[in-house]
Amino acid sequence: MTAPLPTSLVDNPRLDRWIRFLPDRTVRIATGKVEIGQGIVTALGQIAADELDLPYARVVVLSGNTDEGPDELYTSSSHSIEIGGSAVRLVCAEVRAKALERVALRLNCSPTDITVAEGRFIQNGVETGQDYWTVAGEIDLSQNVKGTTAPKATIAYAIVGQDIPRLDLPAKVSGAAFIHDVLEPGTLHARVLRQPNRGARLVSLDEAAIRRVAKGEFRILREANFVAFVGKEEGVVNAAAIAAEHHAEWDKVRRLTPEQQEAAWLKGQPSEDRPYGVPAPAMAPRNLVQATYSRPYVAHASLAPSCALAEYLDGHLTIQSHGQGMHPLRRNVAAALGIPIESITAKHLHGAGCYGHNGADDAAMDTALIAMRLPGERVRVRWRREEEFAFEPVGPAMLITLHVGLDELGYPADWTTEIWSPTHVQRPGSGGALLAAEALANPPAPAKPTDPPVERGGGATRNAIPLYDVPAHRILHHLTQNPPIRTSALRGLGALPNVFAIESMLDDLAARIGQDPLAYRLAILSDPRARRLLEQVAERCGWASRGTAGTGKGLGLGLAKYKNKSAYAAVVAAVTIDEEVRVERIWCVADAGVVVNPDGARNQLEGGIVQAISWTLKEQVRFDGQGISSRDWESYPILRFSEVPEMQVELVDGAGNPPLGIGECTCGPTAAAVGNAVAHALGARIHDMPFTRERVMKALL
Amino acid sequence: MSISFTVNGETRSVELEGSTSLLEVLRNHLGLTGTRFGCGLEQCGSCMVLVDGEPMQACSRDMATVAGRSVTTIEGLSTKDSLHPLQQAFLDEQAGQCGYCLSGILISAKALLDRNPNPSRTEIVAALDRHLCRCGAHQRILKAVERAASAMRGRSR
Ligand code: FES
Ligand code: FES
Numbered sequence: 001m002t003a004p005l006p007t008s009l010v011d012n013p014r015l016d017r018w019i020r021f022l023p024d025r026t027v028r029i030a031t032g033k034v035e036i037g038q039g040i041v042t043a044l045g046q047i048a049a050d051e052l053d054l055p056y057a058r059v060v061v062l063s064g065n066t067d068e069g070p071d072e073l074y075t076s077s078s079h080s081i082e083i084g085g086s087a088v089r090l091v092c093a094e095v096r097a098k099a100l101e102r103v104a105l106r107l108n109c110s111p112t113d114i115t116v117a118e119g120r121f122i123q124n125g126v127e128t129g130q131d132y133w134t135v136a137g138e139i140d141l142s143q144n145v146k147g148t149t150a151p152k153a154t155i156a157y158a159i160v161g162q163d164i165p166r167l168d169l170p171a172k173v174s175g176a177a178f179i180h181d182v183l184e185p186g187t188l189h190a191r192v193l194r195q196p197n198r199g200a201r202l203v204s205l206d207e208a209a210i211r212r213v214a215k216g217e218f219r220i221l222r223e224a225n226f227v228a229f230v231g232k233e234e235g236v237v238n239a240a241a242i243a244a245e246h247h248a249e250w251d252k253v254r255r256l257t258p259e260q261q262e263a264a265w266l267k268g269q270p271s272e273d274r275p276y277g278v279p280a281p282a283m284a285p286r287n288l289v290q291a292t293y294s295r296p297y298v299a300h301a302s303l304a305p306s307c308a309l310a311e312y313l314d315g316h317l318t319i320q321s322h323g324q325g326m327h328p329l330r331r332n333v334a335a336a337l338g339i340p341i342e343s344i345t346a347k348h349l350h351g352a353g354c355y356g357h358n359g360a361d362d363a364a365m366d367t368a369l370i371a372m373r374l375p376g377e378r379v380r381v382r383w384r385r386e387e388e389f390a391f392e393p394v395g396p397a398m399l400i401t402l403h404v405g406l407d408e409l410g411y412p413a414d415w416t417t418e419i420w421s422p423t424h425v426q427r428p429g430s431g432g433a434l435l436a437a438e439a440l441a442n443p444p445a446p447a448k449p450t451d452p453p454v455e456r457g458g459g460a461t462r463n464a465i466p467l468y469d470v471p472a473h474r475i476l477h478h479l480t481q482n483p484p485i486r487t488s489a490l491r492g493l494g495a496l497p498n499v500f501a502i503e504s505m506l507d508d509l510a511a512r513i514g515q516d517p518l519a520y521r522l523a524i525l526s527d528p529r530a531r532r533l534l535e536q537v538a539e540r541c542g543w544a545s546r547g548t549a550g551t552g553k554g555l556g557l558g559l560a561k562y563k564n565k566s567a568y569a570a571v572v573a574a575v576t577i578d579e580e581v582r583v584e585r586i587w588c589v590a591d592a593g594v595v596v597n598p599d600g601a602r603n604q605l606e607g608g609i610v611q612a613i614s615w616t617l618k619e620q621v622r623f624d625g626q627g628i629s630s631r632d633w634e635s636y637p638i639l640r641f642s643e644v645p646e647m648q649v650e651l652v653d654g655a656g657n658p659p660l661g662i663g664e665c666t667c668g669p670t671a672a673a674v675g676n677a678v679a680h681a682l683g684a685r686i687h688d689m690p691f692t693r694e695r696v697m698k699a700l701l
Numbered sequence: 702m703s704i705s706f707t708v709n710g711e712t713r714s715v716e717l718e719g720s721t722s723l724l725e726v727l728r729n730h731l732g733l734t735g736t737r738f739g740c741g742l743e744q745c746g747s748c749m750v751l752v753d754g755e756p757m758q759a760c761s762r763d764m765a766t767v768a769g770r771s772v773t774t775i776e777g778l779s780t781k782d783s784l785h786p787l788q789q790a791f792l793d794e795q796a797g798q799c800g801y802c803l804s805g806i807l808i809s810a811k812a813l814l815d816r817n818p819n820p821s822r823t824e825i826v827a828a829l830d831r832h833l834c835r836c837g838a839h840q841r842i843l844k845a846v847e848r849a850a851s852a853m854r855g856r857s858r
């Protein structure tokens with residue numbers, strides 16, 4: 001055993017942080033990863049049951065609890081199965097071995113004489129009357145994990161690989177499930193008047209005017225530039241918050257212009273330049289082809305606005321939140337409030353899908369701050385719809401120029417991906433701050449923007465390196481220093497824009513030498529797993545009979561290996577264009593290694609496809625003088641039932657390869673496939689997302 | 702002012718001051734939290750309920766307008782010991798990710814199947830088009846409604 005321990009185990013080595021045997025003959029597995037609609041709780045239970053040889057029903061999973069569970073930072077970047085899952089597997093393998101040792105001692109035999117069936121120990125085929133719970137008391141779970149017990153071989157997996165139905169779904173079709181629904185009697189509702197931007201100063205607030213509009217009882221809590229309305233009636237405090245926007249006067253308000261909402265604005269702004277890869281050649285490459293692509297700011301646009309609950313009782317603050325990481329939330333709130341971390345418990349409750357860093361943490365901080373001022377009261381904050389659109393961090397705009405030097409045959413010999421983008425990760429405590437903390441008297445100093453390095457999967461640079469055989473490649477990343485709005489992690493970070501750009505370029509390079517885009521790719525692709533997907537998806541969609549360009553109907557291809565090290569996906573899109581783009585069908589083949597729950601995985605692949613189509617065709621966050629102006633679903637439309645294509649999504653046999661996260665791997669290839677299908681349909685390329693009617697018309701001119 | 706109406710077959714009355722939305726009454730006064738807030742603007746469908754059998758958005762419907770009428774919420778779909786065939790079909794198809802949109806969608810789907818037991822795919826799409834699902838579970842949801850429709854036809858035959 002030489003493989004390094006997963007980071008989750010390095011950070012939380014004690015076995016009892018992960019596993020406990022409960023008196024009701026179940027095993028409780030604790031995880032720092034949380035359910036955000038991706039089925040992780042179900043999948044981790046499968047891994048544990050498999051490794052312990054337990055029926056699935058005997059495993060319960062505790063998720064996102066700072067008192068009892070491990071600290072695994074955030075539920076993000078498709079890490080939950082790759083890191084969280086392998087941690088659970090190693091822990092269970094070790095505990096299983098410890099249990100076998102105890103039984104062997106009792107039975108005076110060798111551990112190798114014992115097998116486990118549904119949690120019972122069998123000695124040379126004979127029941128022993130012993131099981132995990134009879135020996136549980138003798139297993140010392142206060143020890144640190146060694147990570148030296150080899151887990152099962154993949155061919156021995158029995159529960160991993162099954163379509164176990166999601167554990168949380170029954171509650172979700174019956175109306176009982178979300179943090180939003182915890183409305184215990186006596187709860188105080190609260191709404192916040194948002195500081196328009198960091199540094200803005202509240203000059204005056206006409207409380208009397210607000211009270212004239214919002215009829216009913218409520219308190220107004222005011223501290224520096226933070227204002228909250230708190231009362232028993234949700235409708236009343238909501239009305240107060242709406243009224244407050246018209247009765248507050250602010251100083252040092254930042255002004256935004258519509259030009260700033262476009263990716264093109266980023267070029268020429270102050271930036272930190274971060275080169276990566278081989279040095280640029282002394283002379284410009286021969287046969288240089290250049291093209292520029294862009295994606296604007298886009299929103300997470302969760303269906304539910306953010307919500308949180310908090311209570312400060314006897315010196316202890318308990319927060320309930322749907323954020324992506326309860327341990328980081330606890331640390332960040334403790335720092336912002338200036339109280340010891342031990343005096344806070346943070347627990348996860350389900351929220352609507354978040355797809356990254358949305359308003360969840362900020363809503364939790366709002367609630368915590370209010371609860372601290374009202375000891376003994378249960379406080380609930382639910383953001384308003386327009387608040388979520390206007391104040392959640394958004395996915396950054398990206399402008400990408402590709403500079404490709406071609407060899408004499410017309411294939412890439414030298415490749416530069418040049419990127420202009422604000423940061424993709426601005427979580428509180430790492431580059432960002434909680435909104436309410438910024439509104440207090442001593443706001444945290446603004447941090448210098450950072451972005452994850454390529455070695456860690458990259459932010460703006462994620463998937464900026466082509467998957468193809470290119471002899472020399474490099475990235476030139478211009479990290480924007482003063483972006484107009486707060487940006488942070490959105491599903492896949494830079495993968496979608498980069499894959500869109502690279503795959504668009506490949507189709508155009510193929511056209512230069514009159515080669516079919518599929519054949520062109522296969523000519524420069526030696527990765528066998530990627531080749532297999534391309535061949536399979538081409539067969540599924542009938543690529544061979546793809547017609548000529550410019551007919552209004554198009555078929556386009558996109559391929560990527562997420563983060564250049566995770567799951568592969570190949571996607572083909574069929575579109576028709578009649579002023580507007582309509583995606584009719586999608587074929588997708590993905591390789592995510594051994595898949596824990598194939599149906600759950602397909603659900604994730606499908607969701608990524610739909611979201612990527614929506615971003616590609618429709619979405620852009622818009623600005624006006626006041627900040628973000630796209631504050632409802634009419635000004636920020638997303639893909640609807642009538643616009644969602646038929647989909648055929650397959651996972652290839654994992655062939656024993658380690659399981660890879662799948663939540664994000666279809667986004668880039670889908671955007672690319674749609675882009676290429678549109679180019680095929682029009683006979684002209686659209687380089688900038690979203691593909692609005694105006695852009696379609698312009699491309700046709 | 703006191704307003705009486707029927708919710709999931711039971712007569713309820715609420716004391717209200719001023720205008721209050723049906724959604725707030727259901728969630729905050731009657732504890733029926735399965736009907737969800739998404740936008741408050743009739744743009745997302747999260748808050749869909751049946752009013753006298755017709756799907757309507759509860760978020761911007763003033764409570765006074767439902768006085769004396771009959772409202773069905775997601776909690777009224779199942780009986781104590783069995784799920785509605787739609788709910789069962791959604792589980793069978795694993796139709797949902799985060800599930801936040803599902804209450805409203807199930808309500809609109811019920812209204813559709815109540816008046817049209819054998820809808821085409823196009824009719825299902827039309828009936829659900831007022832609903833947003835950000836997770837992209839649309840295709841599974843459409844299949845689940847078809848599955849429920851055929852299960853319900855089988856049962857009533
Ligand atoms: S909450 Fe009523 S339609 Fe969105
Ligand atoms: S399943 Fe999440 S919004 Fe529909």
